[in-house]
Amino acid sequence: MADPFAGDVHGAFTHKNPDGPTEQITRSLAQARLDDVPELAQRLMGAIFTDNPEWTDYRPVPREDLWEGCANYLARVLHVLSGRVPRSEDDSVAAAIGRRRAEQGVPLEVMLRTFRIGGRIVWEALVEQAHADQVDPDAVLGAATAMWTVIDALSSALSTSYRNTELEQLRSDDQRRHALVEDLLGGRARDTAFAQRTAKELDLPTSGPYVVVVAEMIADGSFALRGQQAALAALHIRSVWQVRADTFVGLIALEQHEESTALGALRQLVRGRAGVSPVVRGLAEVGLGHELAVTALGTSPRGATELVSLGQRYPEALLVQSPDLAQRLLDEQLGQVLALQPKERDMLLETLSAWLEENCSTANAAVRLHCHRNTVLNRLHRITTLIGKPLHGRDSYVALSLALSALRMRADS
Numbered sequence: 001m002a003d004p005f006a007g008d009v010h011g012a013f014t015h016k017n018p019d020g021p022t023e024q025i026t027r028s029l030a031q032a033r034l035d036d037v038p039e040l041a042q043r044l045m046g047a048i049f050t051d052n053p054e055w056t057d058y059r060p061v062p063r064e065d066l067w068e069g070c071a072n073y074l075a076r077v078l079h080v081l082s083g084r085v086p087r088s089e090d091d092s093v094a095a096a097i098g099r100r101r102a103e104q105g106v107p108l109e110v111m112l113r114t115f116r117i118g119g120r121i122v123w124e125a126l127v128e129q130a131h132a133d134q135v136d137p138d139a140v141l142g143a144a145t146a147m148w149t150v151i152d153a154l155s156s157a158l159s160t161s162y163r164n165t166e167l168e169q170l171r172s173d174d175q176r177r178h179a180l181v182e183d184l185l186g187g188r189a190r191d192t193a194f195a196q197r198t199a200k201e202l203d204l205p206t207s208g209p210y211v212v213v214v215a216e217m218i219a220d221g222s223f224a225l226r227g228q229q230a231a232l233a234a235l236h237i238r239s240v241w242q243v244r245a246d247t248f249v250g251l252i253a254l255e256q257h258e259e260s261t262a263l264g265a266l267r268q269l270v271r272g273r274a275g276v277s278p279v280v281r282g283l284a285e286v287g288l289g290h291e292l293a294v295t296a297l298g299t300s301p302r303g304a305t306e307l308v309s310l311g312q313r314y315p316e317a318l319l320v321q322s323p324d325l326a327q328r329l330l331d332e333q334l335g336q337v338l339a340l341q342p343k344e345r346d347m348l349l350e351t352l353s354a355w356l357e358e359n360c361s362t363a364n365a366a367v368r369l370h371c372h373r374n375t376v377l378n379r380l381h382r383i384t385t386l387i388g389k390p391l392h393g394r395d396s397y398v399a400l401s402l403a404l405s406a407l408r409m410r411a412d413s
Contacts (some may be wrong), residue, residue: 021139022139022142023146025130025142025143026081026126026142026146027083029126029129029143030078030079030082031078032133033078033125034075034079034082036125037071037074037075038071040074040121040125041067041070043121044114044117045066047117047121048114051113051114057106057107057110058110060104060105060106061104065100069097069100070118072093072097073094073097073115073154074121074122075093076091076093077122077147077150077151077154078122080150081143081147087149087150088153088157089157089160091153091154091157093154094154094155094161095161096161097111097158098158098161098162098165099162099165101162102163102165103165103169108159108162108163111158112155112159115154116155119148119151126143130143177201177202177240180202181251183198184198184251184283184286185249185290186287187286187288189282189283189284195283198283202240204238204240204251204283205253205283206282206283207281207282208253208254208281209253209254209255209280210251210253210282210285211252211254211259211263211276211278211280211289211293212249212250212252212276212277212286212290213225213274214248214274214293214294214296214297215247215250215297216246216248216273217246217248218271218272222271223247224248224270224273224274224305225248225266225269225270225271225274227269228241228265229241231265231266232262235257235261235265236257237252237253237255237257237265238252238255239251239253247297249293251289254279259279263276263309267307270305270306270307271305273300273302273305274297274300275295275297275300275307275310276310277289277290278292278309278310280292295310295317295320296309296310296313296317298317298320299313299317299409315401315402316405316409318402319405319406319409326402326406327406329399329402329403330403330407330410333403334349334387334400334407336386336387337349337352337383337387338407347379348383348386351365351379351383352380352383355380356400356404360391360392360397
């Protein structure tokens with residue numbers, strides 16, 4: 001291996017550098033071994049395979065790539081020891097090796113061990129050179145301190161670069177994961193090939209039952225669910241969660257689990273409003289599940305602490321989906337009642353609500369309202385007169401119940 005810094009170190013460094021005898025000897029010995037870097041790299045390769053007989057730690061690294069890294073590292077050690085290159089905590093050669101091996105997945109501790117083994121090989125080479133040059137053994141001992149100081153600096157540069165690369169990979173992985181989940185929510189999983197690739201990357205099943213959860217952001221800036229992934233994992237339920245602009249979205253793969261098991265675990269953790277979709281089929285319907293979960297969330301009154309399922313709130317969901325229609329329904333069914341003075345208005349609305357919730361029983365409504373049955377009848381007659389239509393009959397029950405739900409939702413918002 002050609003040395004770009006070759007030269008007569010014995011003369012040049014003695015005059016140009018005001019170093020003591022130990023430094024001069026260290027530089028001279030290192031300079032003398034620079035041409036032997038290919039041989040030293042082969043020694044290091046042999047030591048690596050002795051240290052890793054099955055080559056498991058370096059399996060992702062092609063042999064020629066590994067040899068080149070060994071040669072670059074050993075040359076760097078000798079160049080620094082010879083004074084051709086200044087010692088640095090952010091050495092570019094060590095940093096490049098650290099970055100490359102992090103990308104290849106070689107453990108950091110394996111790289112540091114390799115650097116130490118390389119240091120031992122350089123030391124043996126310096127001792128061999130000192131013996132050939134008949135250098136005083138005591139003077140050679142000073143070279144050991146210099147050499148291990150260089151090894152430490154290069155190891156530090158390696159570690160820093162390796163960890164920075166790991167962080168970059170994590171950020172890149174997070175960005176890709178975020179993009180994949182966004183594509184799922186956008187309905188892209190209807191493409192079977194995309195669904196299969198995404199399922200593999202996110203460790204989720206392609207098919208099978210899913211529910212989608214959407215949690216709101218609460219006053220302290222956090223979300224209405226916390227610790228949910230660990231709680232579900234403890235039940236062997238796989239899930240993926242993602243922060244969006246002002247909601248926290250979870251995709252829960254039920255697989256062989258009951259929906260009630262997953263939702264029961266989440267209800268113990270909820271700290272605000274959260275909505276959950278009905279069960280949808282596979283990743284292909286996750287986008288639909290998200291839309292339904294958002295609708296379910298919209299049916300929960302502000303300030304509530306609850307996880308609501310769309311299946312519990314279909315009437316309210318219909319109103320959330322059509323706010324203009326909900327307002328028209330409210331005006332037509334209860335507009336005349338709402339125009340009354342607050343005291344009478346509230347009394348009549350409370351009576352109507354109690355009567356409907358008690359299956360149109362005036363007796364039960366009277367008990368609930370703590371008044372006489374005739375009082376309930378009088379109030380209901382007053383409502384009938386105001387709205388100009390009878391209260392009885394299936395259509396009236398449905399329309400009035402929806403109108404009261406619309407009124408509650410308007411008040412909540």
